[in-house]
Every structure is written in C-alpha cells, then in structure tokens.
Amino acid sequence: MTETGILLESYPETVVIDGSVYSISYGFKSGMQMDIAYHDERYTMEERLLNMLKIFYQDKIPENLQEAVNRMLWFYTRGKYQPGKEQEQKNAQNPFKRDLREFCFIQDGELILSAFWAEYGIQLHNTEDNDIHWWEFMALFAGLPENTEIKQYIYYRTCDLKGKTGEEKKRIKNIRNKIAIRKKVSDADMSPAMRLQKRNEGMLEYVRRREYEYRKGQNAQN
Numbered sequence: 001m002t003e004t005g006i007l008l009e010s011y012p013e014t015v016v017i018d019g020s021v022y023s024i025s026y027g028f029k030s031g032m033q034m035d036i037a038y039h040d041e042r043y044t045m046e047e048r049l050l051n052m053l054k055i056f057y058q059d060k061i062p063e064n065l066q067e068a069v070n071r072m073l074w075f076y077t078r079g080k081y082q083p084g085k086e087q088e089q090k091n092a093q094n095p096f097k098r099d100l101r102e103f104c105f106i107q108d109g110e111l112i113l114s115a116f117w118a119e120y121g122i123q124l125h126n127t128e129d130n131d132i133h134w135w136e137f138m139a140l141f142a143g144l145p146e147n148t149e150i151k152q153y154i155y156y157r158t159c160d161l162k163g164k165t166g167e168e169k170k171r172i173k174n175i176r177n178k179i180a181i182r183k184k185v186s187d188a189d190m191s192p193a194m195r196l197q198k199r200n201e202g203m204l205e206y207v208r209r210r211e212y213e214y215r216k217g218q219n220a221q222n
Contacts, residue, residue, distance in 0.1 A: 011133040015071040017062045024056055024075065027129030028137035032105040034076055039104070041183060052076075078135045102154045104181045111150040112141070119144055153179050 013026045025033075037051040053061050053072060062068040073081040105112070116122045120140060122132070132140075144151050156175045164172070 011135050012075060013133075015075065017067045017071060018064050020062070022057060022060070022062055025058055025129070026075070026133055028124075028127075028132040028134050029129040030055055031076065031134030031137065036105055039101070075134070078138060101181050102158055103150065107181055108150055108153065111148075111153065115144050115148040115150050116140070119148065157181070 011026065013024065014021050015024055016022070033055050034052045037055060038048050040048060040051075043051070049069065053068060056072045056075070057068065070081075070083045103112075113124050116124050122140075146152070146155070156172055156179060159172065161169050161172060
C-alpha cells in the first residue's frame with residue numbers, strides 16, 4: 001500500500017522478488033492458517049516460520065529466503081512490517097507485536113463466525129478463501145462493534161489495569177482467567193522482547209536447511 005490508502009488500491013495478490021512475480025495465498029482463511037501456524041507452540045519458532053512460508057507461497061518458496069520472509073511478513077501485517085524500520089515497527093499495531101494476545105482463530109472461532117454473520121451477513125464458514133482478501137478480512141474484523149462478544153473478549157484480555165480500582169482489577173482478572181487463550185507449551189519464546197527483524201537472520205539458516213531438504217524430497221518424487 002502507498003499513500004493513496006486501502007480504499008484506492010487493489011489488494012496484493014502476488015509479490016515480486018528479484019524481478020520475478022510469485023503467486024501467494026492471499027485469502028482470509030490462508031491468513032488465519034498463517035496466524036495459527038505462528039502461534040502453534042508445539043513447534044519451535046523456526047518451524048513455525050517455515051510452515052508459514054509454505055502456506056503463503058503455496059509450497060513454492062522463492063530461492064531468496066530473506067526477501068521471501070520479508071515479503072511474507074509485510075503481507076501478513078498488512079503492510080506494517082518494513083525491514084530496516086525497527087523503531088517504527090516497535091509501536092506498529094500488528095499481530096506479531098501483541099504483548100497480550102488478543103484473539104485465537106481456533107479458540108474464538110465461533111465468536112468470530114457469529115459476529116461476521118450478525119454484523120455483515122457474511123457466513124465465513126461457507127465463504128471461499130479467495131472471496132475475502134486477508135487485508136479486507138482484518139479490516140472488517142477491526143471494525144466489528146465493541147459490543148460484540150469477540151470485541152469484549154479482546155477488551156478484557158488487553159485492557160490496561162492502571163488507574164482502575166482494586167475491585168475493578170479483581171473483576172477484570174477473573175474474567176481474563178475465564179476467557180484466557182489456552183497455551184499448549186509455554187510462553188518462553190513469545191516474549192515481547194522478541195523482534196521479528198532480529199529473529200529473521202537467525203531463522204533463515206534453519207529455513208534454508210529445511211527448504212533444501214524439502215526441495216530434495218520433491219525432486220526425488222518427480
């Protein structure tokens with residue numbers, strides 16, 4: 001997206017890397033799969049990134065992995081992720097920067113389905129992936145009224161407790177415990193100190209190795 005904004009431009013359906021155009025999985029269900037892959041704590045962060053790359057590039061990952069990762073993160077964060085602009089990204093509102101996780105597409109699935117049906121008349125379950133672009137889906141998600149149950153969940157999970165009375169803090173914490181996003185392993189690698197720009201270099205060598213093994217296996221099958 002450029003300065004003309006989201007209303008005056010087409011949503012990206014391809015990315016360009018080293019002069020070559022690559023098809024991408026741009027639909028909302030693919031975006032949700034990427035989000036689920038990123039937060040899947042059964043895997044290391046390197047494995048999560050590789051799983052996201054396979055979803056995004058439809059198993060045809062570009063040779064230039066650094067740029068492949070950069071373009072994937074740019075798309076996933078709806079243009080907010082810009083390599084080399086770490087200070088700007090520190091305060092950017094995107095899914096990779098949530099200190100308190102707002103929602104889970106698996107755990108909150110029914111709430112999201114019902115909210116989209118009630119507010120927009122969209123039956124997400126029966127909607128094809130590419131019928132709604134990931135960027136449009138997230139814009140609609142953000143625009144859901146605050147009184148919808150999913151937005152209430154997000155509020156209680158993330159609201160600042162500073163300045164609230166002791167009784168109010170207790171009430172909010174009780175609600176948080178009831179609606180907390182379930183963890184499968186630990187939060188060790190989900191620390192807010194984890195910065196995508198810094199992690200990319202460490203991930204790439206792992207991804208290169210796994211992608212080499214993947215390509216080798218594909219060639220052997222052919």
